[in-house]
Amino acid sequence: MTGRNKKIAEYLANYLESKKAEVTLQEMVDADAFEILNYDALIVDTYTYHDGEVPDEAQDFYDDLKDIDLEKTKFAVLGSSSKEHLHFGRAVDYFTMMLNSSNGEQVADSVKINQDPDEDDFKRVRTLGDYVLKSLNK
Numbered sequence: 001m002t003g004r005n006k007k008i009a010e011y012l013a014n015y016l017e018s019k020k021a022e023v024t025l026q027e028m029v030d031a032d033a034f035e036i037l038n039y040d041a042l043i044v045d046t047y048t049y050h051d052g053e054v055p056d057e058a059q060d061f062y063d064d065l066k067d068i069d070l071e072k073t074k075f076a077v078l079g080s081s082s083k084e085h086l087h088f089g090r091a092v093d094y095f096t097m098m099l100n101s102s103n104g105e106q107v108a109d110s111v112k113i114n115q116d117p118d119e120d121d122f123k124r125v126r127t128l129g130d131y132v133l134k135s136l137n138k
Helices: 002-020 035-036 054-067 090-101 121-136
Strands: 041-047 074-080 111-114
Touching: 002 041, 002 074, 002 121, 035 054, 035 090, 041 121, 054 090, 074 090, 074 121, 111 121
Parallel strands: 041 074, 074 111
Antiparallel strands: none
16 A cells, blocks of 8 residues: 555544444455455555556455455445546546446445545545445445
């Protein structure tokens, strides 16, 4: 995880915890995709390098999603990239498509952040978090 995405993930985790949600924060390189079903929701925070691909350290997690039926597990995806790159935020799109094709239930629009997050970006991150929380309180 890049420093930029770590900042985003920690901000979102703190925000969700302030709303009394129980949060497990884990880097994808250490995560087991098959454990997703043990949680009420999944929020993926990824970055996209200039080539527009899923980051190397997230590739195994991403590939394992092909073999999981998420059984309508609620999810949201966000991440950082640079608008200077041809494929801005494409890893966010790849994760969104993969989670949808694995029978997940997308509960918030994906959020793409250009470089370092500013206050407007953090507002969008909070909104994403609010949608996830709202989906769990049905």
